[in-house]
Amino acid sequence: MESKEENMGNMQSPFLIVNPKSYLYGNESLKLAKAADQAAKDTGLPIIFTCPYADVRMIRENTENIIVCVQSMDPLTPGRGMGHVLPESLKEAGADAVFLNHAENPKTLSDLYACIRRAAELDMTSIVCADSITEAKAVACMNPDVVLAEPTDLIGTGQVADDAYTMEAIDQVRKVNPDVLVVVASGVSTAEDCYNMIRLGADGTGGTSGILNAPSPAVRIREMAEAIVRAVKASD
Amino acid sequence: MESKEENMGNMQSPFLIVNPKSYLYGNESLKLAKAADQAAKDTGLPIIFTCPYADVRMIRENTENIIVCVQSMDPLTPGRGMGHVLPESLKEAGADAVFLNHAENPKTLSDLYACIRRAAELDMTSIVCADSITEAKAVACMNPDVVLAEPTDLIGTGQVADDAYTMEAIDQVRKVNPDVLVVVASGVSTAEDCYNMIRLGADGTGGTSGILNAPSPAVRIREMAEAIVRAVKASD
Amino acid sequence: MESKEENMGNMQSPFLIVNPKSYLYGNESLKLAKAADQAAKDTGLPIIFTCPYADVRMIRENTENIIVCVQSMDPLTPGRGMGHVLPESLKEAGADAVFLNHAENPKTLSDLYACIRRAAELDMTSIVCADSITEAKAVACMNPDVVLAEPTDLIGTGQVADDAYTMEAIDQVRKVNPDVLVVVASGVSTAEDCYNMIRLGADGTGGTSGILNAPSPAVRIREMAEAIVRAVKASD
Amino acid sequence: MESKEENMGNMQSPFLIVNPKSYLYGNESLKLAKAADQAAKDTGLPIIFTCPYADVRMIRENTENIIVCVQSMDPLTPGRGMGHVLPESLKEAGADAVFLNHAENPKTLSDLYACIRRAAELDMTSIVCADSITEAKAVACMNPDVVLAEPTDLIGTGQVADDAYTMEAIDQVRKVNPDVLVVVASGVSTAEDCYNMIRLGADGTGGTSGILNAPSPAVRIREMAEAIVRAVKASD
Numbered sequence: 001m002e003s004k005e006e007n008m009g010n011m012q013s014p015f016l017i018v019n020p021k022s023y024l025y026g027n028e029s030l031k032l033a034k035a036a037d038q039a040a041k042d043t044g045l046p047i048i049f050t051c052p053y054a055d056v057r058m059i060r061e062n063t064e065n066i067i068v069c070v071q072s073m074d075p076l077t078p079g080r081g082m083g084h085v086l087p088e089s090l091k092e093a094g095a096d097a098v099f100l101n102h103a104e105n106p107k108t109l110s111d112l113y114a115c116i117r118r119a120a121e122l123d124m125t126s127i128v129c130a131d132s133i134t135e136a137k138a139v140a141c142m143n144p145d146v147v148l149a150e151p152t153d154l155i156g157t158g159q160v161a162d163d164a165y166t167m168e169a170i171d172q173v174r175k176v177n178p179d180v181l182v183v184v185a186s187g188v189s190t191a192e193d194c195y196n197m198i199r200l201g202a203d204g205t206g207g208t209s210g211i212l213n214a215p216s217p218a219v220r221i222r223e224m225a226e227a228i229v230r231a232v233k234a235s236d
Numbered sequence: 237m238e239s240k241e242e243n244m245g246n247m248q249s250p251f252l253i254v255n256p257k258s259y260l261y262g263n264e265s266l267k268l269a270k271a272a273d274q275a276a277k278d279t280g281l282p283i284i285f286t287c288p289y290a291d292v293r294m295i296r297e298n299t300e301n302i303i304v305c306v307q308s309m310d311p312l313t314p315g316r317g318m319g320h321v322l323p324e325s326l327k328e329a330g331a332d333a334v335f336l337n338h339a340e341n342p343k344t345l346s347d348l349y350a351c352i353r354r355a356a357e358l359d360m361t362s363i364v365c366a367d368s369i370t371e372a373k374a375v376a377c378m379n380p381d382v383v384l385a386e387p388t389d390l391i392g393t394g395q396v397a398d399d400a401y402t403m404e405a406i407d408q409v410r411k412v413n414p415d416v417l418v419v420v421a422s423g424v425s426t427a428e429d430c431y432n433m434i435r436l437g438a439d440g441t442g443g444t445s446g447i448l449n450a451p452s453p454a455v456r457i458r459e460m461a462e463a464i465v466r467a468v469k470a471s472d
Numbered sequence: 473m474e475s476k477e478e479n480m481g482n483m484q485s486p487f488l489i490v491n492p493k494s495y496l497y498g499n500e501s502l503k504l505a506k507a508a509d510q511a512a513k514d515t516g517l518p519i520i521f522t523c524p525y526a527d528v529r530m531i532r533e534n535t536e537n538i539i540v541c542v543q544s545m546d547p548l549t550p551g552r553g554m555g556h557v558l559p560e561s562l563k564e565a566g567a568d569a570v571f572l573n574h575a576e577n578p579k580t581l582s583d584l585y586a587c588i589r590r591a592a593e594l595d596m597t598s599i600v601c602a603d604s605i606t607e608a609k610a611v612a613c614m615n616p617d618v619v620l621a622e623p624t625d626l627i628g629t630g631q632v633a634d635d636a637y638t639m640e641a642i643d644q645v646r647k648v649n650p651d652v653l654v655v656v657a658s659g660v661s662t663a664e665d666c667y668n669m670i671r672l673g674a675d676g677t678g679g680t681s682g683i684l685n686a687p688s689p690a691v692r693i694r695e696m697a698e699a700i701v702r703a704v705k706a707s708d
Numbered sequence: 709m710e711s712k713e714e715n716m717g718n719m720q721s722p723f724l725i726v727n728p729k730s731y732l733y734g735n736e737s738l739k740l741a742k743a744a745d746q747a748a749k750d751t752g753l754p755i756i757f758t759c760p761y762a763d764v765r766m767i768r769e770n771t772e773n774i775i776v777c778v779q780s781m782d783p784l785t786p787g788r789g790m791g792h793v794l795p796e797s798l799k800e801a802g803a804d805a806v807f808l809n810h811a812e813n814p815k816t817l818s819d820l821y822a823c824i825r826r827a828a829e830l831d832m833t834s835i836v837c838a839d840s841i842t843e844a845k846a847v848a849c850m851n852p853d854v855v856l857a858e859p860t861d862l863i864g865t866g867q868v869a870d871d872a873y874t875m876e877a878i879d880q881v882r883k884v885n886p887d888v889l890v891v892v893a894s895g896v897s898t899a900e901d902c903y904n905m906i907r908l909g910a911d912g913t914g915g916t917s918g919i920l921n922a923p924s925p926a927v928r929i930r931e932m933a934e935a936i937v938r939a940v941k942a943s944d
Binding site: 491493494495496497498499501522524525526527528529530543544548550551552553554555556557558560561562564565567571574575576577 | 794
């Protein structure tokens with residue numbers, strides 16, 4: 001594929017995120033990871049695959065092309081910290097990237113900034129979620145590799161996230177920090193949705209339920225990856 | 237060795253806990269786990285070994301005799317819960333036991349009870365920490381496999397945890413729930429300390445810094461295990 | 473009224489809890505507090521009235537008979553602790569009692585025990601919520617004045633909390649600690665419900681929505697108080 | 709005094725912050741509030757005075773010139789939220805301003821943004837703490853009235869916060885959002901320190917221990933206020 005040849009920090013644009021959250025673990029997670037790995041190999045598109053902490057090493061050892069990503073981590077360094085998620089342990093097990101501040105696991109501002117710095121120290125790609133455009137701008141100030149903007153600003157307003165919202169989110173984040181890649185993913189469930197997001201200017205997109213609820217999740221991943229590749233070609 | 241032949245819930249008494257917290261991870265953790273595994277084999281004593289989530293599978297695959305234990309977990313079931321520690325993922329990776337409510341990672345009362353139940357559902361041994369004798373009694377009501385009582389009741393009082401405190405802690409917890417095993421471990425750093433704890437009636441003991449700061453942590457683990465075996469024989 | 477003449481710790485049995493949560497504040501809270509105060513005076517029944525922290529002093533200065541209760545607090549002592557709720561500040565403002573560990577604001581086990589002790593030090597009545605009978609027993613070990621058991625054990629089971637559940641909750645808590653008063657309040661919305669709870673053996677009961685959604689909340693409080701008094705007489 | 713006649717959002721620059729945290733409450737808090745009130749009246753300088761939630765109404769009723777400020781709040785609206793700090797209750801009691809995200813009570817990014825919006829809706833001045841210049845910039849994106857930058861970036865580096873740091877913090881925050889007022893207060897303990905901070909360009913300054921540990925806290929407040937007034941005149 002032709003790429004935008006952007007490589008800001010640790011991450012190349014565009015990319016696909018496959019995020020099974022805690023729906024999959026162990027062998028089921030590995031199985032989908034292998035499908036994502038094959039799709040990444042065949043399309044040349046970077047694919048970020050999230051998994052439980054306990055599955056990082058197994059997935060890393062059995063795949064070659066995906067970016068293995070954990071769902072969160074804590075800002076501690078080796079030492080005490082019983083019960084916390086040590087970044088060094090994830091890195092040594094094979095994690096390449098980390099999600100931070102997901103709405104299901106929010107971080108304090110200070111912990112979030114500390115985690116972004118810890119990821120950078122360990123050469124792990126940081127993908128930081130934000131519930132609104134304003135929060136996405138705040139996140140961008142802290143210089144993560146990727147900001148994932150979810151339009152929960154719109155929750156309860158009766159509006160649906162539309163193209164104008166997506167373009168606005170991308171534009172606002174880039175104004176604050178042009179080096180940060182921007183992902184908009186809310187409501188994305190089909191290859192067509194992925195195509196549209198990339199055409200609107202997002203550096204990446206992806207999903208959870210859109211993939212897991214597809215007739216074949218493996219096929220859905222491939223379709224999404226191919227749609228992103230097509231969207232890039234259409235932009236050239 | 238002769239054992240008390242107690243096997244309450246998932247755990248046999250007595251036992252040793254080797255808890256490197258976040259001081260060790262990856263290959264360093266595996267190395268000490270193997271030493272603990274050999275000590276468990278040679279002495280016949282059950283040894284609980286804690287490790288980071290990302291190391292569970294590797295340690296389980298490379299040891300036979302230790303009880304692989306994670307440092308905490310969350311009460312969720314498979315599904316959403318991005319960024320949380322799914323019990324099923326730990327179990328499938330090979331975790332046999334879980335620490336809960338350590339002072340460095342405290343749980344709300346409700347989450348703690350939910351985690352104890354989740355551990356039981358998955359046939360994982362639950363080891364629950366308590367900062368005082370009173371909290372240890374409260375924990376015992378929730379029927380975990382093991383209560384680990386740390387005498388922080390005494391913090392700031394100028395007193396040191398002594399034999400009387402240890403016996404009191406054990407006695408009080410057993411009154412509330414005779415099926416719960418009791419560990420007292422604060423300040424334990426030598427084989428002699430372990431011997432004493434078992435002689436005083438504890439079902440288990442162990443440590444972190446006493447092992448990691450020893451001239452040879454592997455030797456210290458073996459010495460501790462042998463001391464516990466001697467203490468049991470002396471009681472018979 | 474005739475009372476059971478029990479006065480365990482700070483609280484006399486039976487009693488009524490009026491808990492407007494964050495639905496009322498300022499003048500609206502004061503208005504209902506005055507109605508509760510009149511009902512307490514006329515019936516002789518102790519009535520616990522909860523209010524926002526900022527309203528404690530105003531309500532205390534304008535009532536004589538109610539037990540003014542805050543919705544939570546933190547375990548700190550005077551000093552640092554910016555942004556936390558200092559027990560001494562509540563006591564000096566006129567708070568007589570404190571709710572702890574409500575499902576909408578859960579506490580860690582350690583903080584909960586520390587708060588119960590802080591309340592005792594300041595001669596404030598501690599009312600501790602528990603989501604299940606098992607948690608209620610754990611709470612009772614920590615010797616609060618009152619345990620409030622909510623049958624969320626039953627959530628998702630398709631069952632409704634019935635008389636057997638209520639009696640079981642009361643019985644189990646009393647076995648652990650006969651000095652702790654027991655409240656069962658879930659689903660209580662009418663005077664009839666209050667009458668039934670006291671007849672089943674609860675030391676207190678009360679509600680939020682059952683009072684606030686009544687045609688006249690003031691009248692509903694009076695009806696509930698009178699029903700509790702009748703229940704006690706019926707027991708004699 | 710001559711003022712910069714800036715009135716951004718709810719707050720006029722410059723100003724002094726008197727923050728007794730949880731060291732003072734009740735009558736002791738009121739006594740110092742009255743001293744601050746007199747100093748505000750005599751110097752014409754806006755003085756922000758923080759107090760426990762339970763003291764807001766009493767302090768507001770007994771002072772005329774200070775800006776009464778709470779130490780934190782929660783983002784909820786009237787309704788459920790048992791045990792949380794309802795912004796409406798603070799406003800009705802007389803709070804004019806709110807501290808948010810203090811290092812002793814950190815907020816998640818989402819809660820922080822929600823609290824800033826809640827403060828704006830209620831016409832309360834929001835003063836948001838940040839542990840580093842980077843976090844201060846992130847905070848500024850969320851458009852609070854005041855950002856309070858504490859140089860904990862420097863913690864552990866062996867350096868002391870100096871004039872260059874202060875000017876850098878002010879400059880960086882203003883670049884992100886010129887409408888936000890900037891406070892630098894770490895280590896400020898004397899009138900001379902206040903003078904210097906304002907001369908360096910801060911919109912406000914203040915302290916806790918520098919005031920409470922002074923031979924006379926009331927005199928120290930007056931000296932600080934006068935120093936800020938002098939600094940403004942020197943700048944004209």
